[in-house]
Amino acid sequence: xxxxxxxxxxxxxxxxxxxxxxxxxxxxRIPLVIFEIALGIxxxxxxxxxxxxxxxxxxxxxxxxxxxxxLAGYEIDFAAIxxxxxxxxxWSWPLAxxxxxxxxxxxxxxxxxxxxxxxxxxxxxxxxTVLPMLRDRGELRGRFGTVISAFGAxxxxxxxxxxxxxxxxRRPAxxxxxxxxxxxxxxxxxxxxLRPRPPWFARLTExxxxxxxxxAVRFVMLLLACMLGLAEVFGLDVLLGAFAAGVLSRLVxxxxxxxxxxxxxxxxEAMGFxxxxxxxxxxxxxxxxxxxxxxxxxxxxxxxxxxxxFLLVHGVPVYLLAPRDLGRPDRAALALFTSTCxxxxxxxxxxxxxxxxxxxxxxxxxVGAAMVSVLVFxxxxxxxxxxxxxxxxxxxxxxxxxxxxx
Numbered sequence: 423x424x425x426x427x428x429x430x431x432x433x434x435x436x437x438x439x440x441x442x443x444x445x446x447x448x449x450x451r452i453p454l455v456i457f458e459i460a461l462g463i464x465x466x467x468x469x470x471x472x473x474x475x476x477x478x479x480x481x482x483x484x485x486x487x488x489x490x491x492x493l494a495g496y497e498i499d500f501a502a503i504x505x506x507x508x509x510x511x512x513w514s515w516p517l518a519x520x521x522x523x524x525x526x527x528x529x530x531x532x533x534x535x536x537x538x539x540x541x542x543x544x545x546x547x548x549x550x551t552v553l554p555m556l557r558d559r560g561e562l563r564g565r566f567g568t569v570i571s572a573f574g575a576x577x578x579x580x581x582x583x584x585x586x587x588x589x590x591x592r593r594p595a596x597x598x599x600x601x602x603x604x605x606x607x608x609x610x611x612x613x614x615x616l617r618p619r620p621p622w623f624a625r626l627t628e629x630x631x632x633x634x635x636x637x638a639v640r641f642v643m644l645l646l647a648c649m650l651g652l653a654e655v656f657g658l659d660v661l662l663g664a665f666a667a668g669v670l671s672r673l674v675x676x677x678x679x680x681x682x683x684x685x686x687x688x689x690x691e692a693m694g695f696x697x698x699x700x701x702x703x704x705x706x707x708x709x710x711x712x713x714x715x716x717x718x719x720x721x722x723x724x725x726x727x728x729x730x731x732f733l734l735v736h737g738v739p740v741y742l743l744a745p746r747d748l749g750r751p752d753r754a755a756l757a758l759f760t761s762t763c764x765x766x767x768x769x770x771x772x773x774x775x776x777x778x779x780x781x782x783x784x785x786x787x788x789v790g791a792a793m794v795s796v797l798v799f800x801x802x803x804x805x806x807x808x809x810x811x812x813x814x815x816x817x818x819x820x821x822x823x824x825x826x827x828x
Contacts, residue, residue: 428473429482432708435461436700455703455764456797462707473708479701486702488664489694490765491578492646495668496687498575510743511572515580517739518545525731536784539774542584543788544728544735546766547577548796552759566752566807573740573760579665581766585773586658600656607652608666615670619678627679627686638679638686639693642671661769706768711786721783728791733799737761751806758803767792 439457446452465472475483523541530536552574556567586601630637646667653663675683715721737757744753771785 428475428479431465431473432462432479432701432704435465435704436697439700451801453796453800456793458700458703459707459710459793462704463710463712464707466708466710466712468710468712475705475708479705482698483702483705484660486694486698486700486705487765487769488646488650488660489698490702491582491661491664492668492671493691493694493699494575494578495665496672496690498571498669498672507569507572507745508576510745511576514573514739514743515545515576517743518577518736519580519584521739522731522735525735535777535779536774538584539770539780540784540788541735542581543763543767543770543792544731545577545584546581546763546770547574547736547760548762548764548766552762552800566748566756569745569748570756570759573744573756577736577760578766581770582659582662582665585770586662600658604653604656604658604662608649608670611666611670612673615673616677619674624679624682627682631682631685636689638675638682639689642675642686642690645671645674659769659773661766702765706789710789711782714783715786715790718783721787724784724787725790725794728788729794729798732761732763732791732795733757736763755803755806758799758806762795762799764789764792764796 435458439454439461442457443452443454462473464470467474519541522544523537526537526540526544527534529540552570556570583601587598626635627638629635646664649663649667649670650660651663653660653666672683675686679686715725737760740760741753741757744756748756767788771780771788774780775782775785
């Protein structure tokens with residue numbers, strides 16, 4: 423089927439997914455992303471064989487992943503997560519990486535590069551799914567939201583750095599030098615973003631907010647393109663550029679046009695969650711190697727094994743290093759939320775398969791476990807928090823079923 427037909431099917435699946443969430447919401451709460459991936463698997467080559475993405479669709483899917491990571495970077499309020507909370511988060515992820523690579527070395531029989539792929543995947547967090555869910559429940563601005571923003575940001579940013587250093591195909595010293603150069607340019611961009619913007623910036627943002635000009639939205643897209651291009655020039659993963667662009671966009675808009683920043687973000691989110699992000703998830707389902715998973719008993723058995731490793735490798739360090747002012751239910755919920763992963767697992771395993779560091783069966787097992795984590799871990803975390811005392815926003819959260827997270 424040509425790409426126009428495949429694109430129509432993908433967009434139809436993107437429309438059908440929230441309808442299915444709404445239809446099943448009164449009986450069981452299933453994340454929207456699960457329906458998007460499942461519909462992709464259904465129309466993909468291993469089931470109905472209706473859709474086969476080409477270069478155009480794959481490019482749009484790559485933009486969807488970049489937009490998802492961009493929005494994750496935008497959500498992070500570094501002013502709120504600095505201090506002891508951020509230090510604890512920064513300690514938790516390296517511990518998880520060491521544990522992940524050590525366990526992956528055992529699984530791979532001592533293959534170092536395969537262990538890098540598996541170990542890094544085990545430490546990732548799906549901040550782009552977790553934060554919208556908490557925001558819809560009214561908990562993102564509370565203490566728990568601040569803590570999960572810190573631990574989730576490190577869990578999302580850390581694997582991107584690890585991919586740039588360990589899986590770039592270069593020598594580690596060369597990768598580190600390029601990463602340092604990218605970091606220096608990004609730091610200069612942050613310094614620029616923190617400087618006061620001229621008054622015309624805010625005026626033009628407000629004047630074009632409801633017109634065809636859309637100055638602020640275009641500026642954000644330019645910033646995203648520049649950071650993606652910069653990462654590409656340095657030979658780093660574009661996800662690093664997307665994340666940095668999200669952080670920079672927040673700094674610029676909140677300082678230059680604070681009254682309009684929320685509405686600008688809403689427009690960017692509409693572009694992302696309304697088109698590009700669901701396209702990425704549906705294509706992920708289409709390209710999911712279901713045949714390799716179902717016809718290899720070992721690969722199928724690895725799915726619950728990897729699911730447990732996600733929780734042990736990432737969740738346990740988070741639980742142990744969580745701030746002491748959180749109660750046990752909140753700390754357990756934090757461990758579950760930060761063990762939820764998918765987009766970065768897809769990206770990391772794709773790199774691993776392309777570089778022939780892992781086989782398709784292992785990649786399918788990891789992605790399958792990540793899909794289950796998105797379905798199971800947030801549900802368990804929400805129930806744990808609901809049983810705890812004084813959870814703000816819980817009543818409103820029962821009605822929030824139609825977001826990107828649920």
